[in-house]
Amino acid sequence: MFSIEAIESIYMGDPKFLNRYLKVERDELPARFRITKSIPVDFDSSASVEDLWEVHDREMGKCRELLESIDSKGKNIGLPEATPSLLDLKIAIVERILENCHICERRCGVNRRAGEKGFCRLLETSRYASEFLHMGEEPELVPSHTIFFTGCVFACVYCQNWDISTRPESGVDINPEDLAGTIKRRRHEGSRNVNFVTPTPHAHSVLKIINRVPVNIPMVWNSNMYHSREVAKLLEGVIDVYLADFKYGNDECARKYSKVKDYLSVVKRDHEVAYQNAEIIVRHLVLPDHLECCTKPIAKWIADHIPEVRFNLMFQYTPYYRASKYPEIDRRLTSDEKRRAIEIVEEAGLEDVLI
Numbered sequence: 001m002f003s004i005e006a007i008e009s010i011y012m013g014d015p016k017f018l019n020r021y022l023k024v025e026r027d028e029l030p031a032r033f034r035i036t037k038s039i040p041v042d043f044d045s046s047a048s049v050e051d052l053w054e055v056h057d058r059e060m061g062k063c064r065e066l067l068e069s070i071d072s073k074g075k076n077i078g079l080p081e082a083t084p085s086l087l088d089l090k091i092a093i094v095e096r097i098l099e100n101c102h103i104c105e106r107r108c109g110v111n112r113r114a115g116e117k118g119f120c121r122l123l124e125t126s127r128y129a130s131e132f133l134h135m136g137e138e139p140e141l142v143p144s145h146t147i148f149f150t151g152c153v154f155a156c157v158y159c160q161n162w163d164i165s166t167r168p169e170s171g172v173d174i175n176p177e178d179l180a181g182t183i184k185r186r187r188h189e190g191s192r193n194v195n196f197v198t199p200t201p202h203a204h205s206v207l208k209i210i211n212r213v214p215v216n217i218p219m220v221w222n223s224n225m226y227h228s229r230e231v232a233k234l235l236e237g238v239i240d241v242y243l244a245d246f247k248y249g250n251d252e253c254a255r256k257y258s259k260v261k262d263y264l265s266v267v268k269r270d271h272e273v274a275y276q277n278a279e280i281i282v283r284h285l286v287l288p289d290h291l292e293c294c295t296k297p298i299a300k301w302i303a304d305h306i307p308e309v310r311f312n313l314m315f316q317y318t319p320y321y322r323a324s325k326y327p328e329i330d331r332r333l334t335s336d337e338k339r340r341a342i343e344i345v346e347e348a349g350l351e352d353v354l355i
Contacts, residue, residue, distance in 0.1 A: 015140050016352040017308045018279050020071065021241050022140070024218045025192045029076050031218055032278070033087060033210050035067050036237040040082035045092045052093050056233070059086050063237045076216065087211050090234045094204045098124060102228045104153040104200050105266045120168060122151045126205035127171035129164045131182060133191055138281055138312060138354060141220065141243075145183060145191035149198045154224055155259040156247075158287075158329060162321040165198065174205050180212035193218040195243065200227045203234065210238060225270040226260065232273045242274040243281050249297035253290065257326070268301065275306040282306075285314045286341045289328050295341050299348035312354045313345055 015022075023029040039062055043055050063086060070077060097103055098112045108118025115123060127150045134146040148161070151168030159165050183194050194213070199206050200223050210219055218240040225244045227235075246267060248254040254263030274280055282302060286295055302311060315338050319330045345353055 015281075015310045015354075017310055018140055018241065018281070021193075021218050021279050023074075024216065024240055027076055027216055029074070030070065030079055031216055032067065032240050033213070033219055033238045034079050034216060035070065036063055036087045036090070037081050037085045037211065038079040039063055039066065039086040041084055041086050041089045043084065043089050043092065049093065049096050052089065052096070056086075056089055056093060059089070060233075060237065062086075067237070087207065087238065090238070091204070091207045091211060094207055094231070094234055097228075097230060098204055103203050103231055104226050105228050105262065106153060106226075106260075107228065120151045120153050120201040122168045122201045124204075126174040126202040127151075127168070128174055128179075129171040131179070131186075133186060133189065134195065137195065138243075138310070140310070141193055141195065141281075143190055144193055144195040144220070145186040146195040146197055146222075147179070149196070149202045151201055152198050152224075153200050153226055153260075156321075157257050157326060158317070158320050158323040160318065160320045161198075174202075174209070176205065176208040176212050179209050180214065183209070183213050183217065184215050187215045187217050191217070193220045193241070195220040195222050197222045199223055200231070203227065203231050207234065207238065221274075224258075225267045225274070226263075227270060229269065229273075232270055236273075236277040239274075239278050241279050241281060242271075243283065244271060244274065245283050245285070246271065246298050246302070247285065247294070249290075249294035249301075253287075253294055257287075257329070268305070271302075271306055275309070279309075280306065281310040281312060283312045283314055285317055286333060286337065287317055287329055288331050288333055288337065291337060291340050291344060296344050299345050299350060303348040303350050307349075307351065310352050310354060311345070311350050313341055315341070315355070 024031050041059050101108050101110050101112050106119050110116035110118040113124045129148045131147045133143040137144045150164050150171040152165035196206050220241045220243050221239045222243040251263050254260050324330050
């Protein structure tokens with residue numbers, strides 16, 4: 001039996017399945033959002049949502065063709081910015097979604113633009129708690145320009161960022177123009193990407209920020225992957241890498257620890273859509289006493305359905321926030337649990353694993 005330290009050294013190394021991200025990071029290819037911004041689209045923002053979606057779905061065909069053409073040549077070509085663009089259309093649609101909010105799959109249906117609050121308790125204005133060059137993310141992302149949004153669509157009892165996620169009214173109001181300028185400055189300081197953390201209820205603001213970014217840089221959607229199927233469509237052509245949490249292997253654990261329903265069907269769907277449209281780093285935080293019910297089915301599903309992903313098996317679980325009220329997870333992982341988690345991943349046959 002290998003020691004934990006020896007096994008960690010085996011799994012460390014360059015990622016196998018982040019080829020496009022690395023080329024964008026080195027400025028060898030354009031980020032996806034630059035392609036979407038280059039496609040001119042004539043639309044009436046006052047038209048029905050159904051009509052806007054019809055235009056969007058038609059124009060996305062052009063976006064996919066242009067992306068394929070650029071990638072086949074392997075060059076970062078100059079792309080003129082269109083006005084209005086396909087990215088402008090995506091923003092128009094997501095702003096309409098706010099009026100009957102179904103940005104996440106809770107689908108509260110409130111009008112956030114009119115001051116109504118759903119589960120996340122967020123209105124139209126987005127706030128962020130901090131932004132900085134993060135050195136603690138996956139090696140291929142560091143240094144990562146992380147932007148931590150306030151609020152969340154989950155209610156995880158062990159949340160390590162509970163002071164941010166449970167206080168959506170805290171933080172700094174987002175000005176897309178100013179934050180885009182900060183992204184440019186951070187890029188010049190050495191950032192390899194823009195990492196939007198807990199972005200789901202802020203999808204409208206994320207798209208507005210990206211639309212104003214003046215530099216070529218990969219966009220990372222760092223989330224619990226519980227966004228709606230409509231938002232998944234809007235993110236295509238914008239997000240380069242999904243830094244995707246896969247927390248639970250069944251709906252019962254998701255309801256108990258994150259107060260969320262239909263977890264598996266939503267998260268599996270959003271992972272599969274992301275897999276078709278971008279690159280993925282899947283994060284799985286191993287929970288005490290949850291290896292067979294969560295870690296094992298997650299590893300198997302990924303190997304069967306989205307095998308070409310970077311898989312990060314995470315052992316840093318700490319019983320934060322309200323975990324003390326749940327005795328079965330009110331402790332750190334044991335060495336035996338870590339070894340068993342590694343065995344599970346090996347048995348699943350995943351090819352690109354980080355521990």
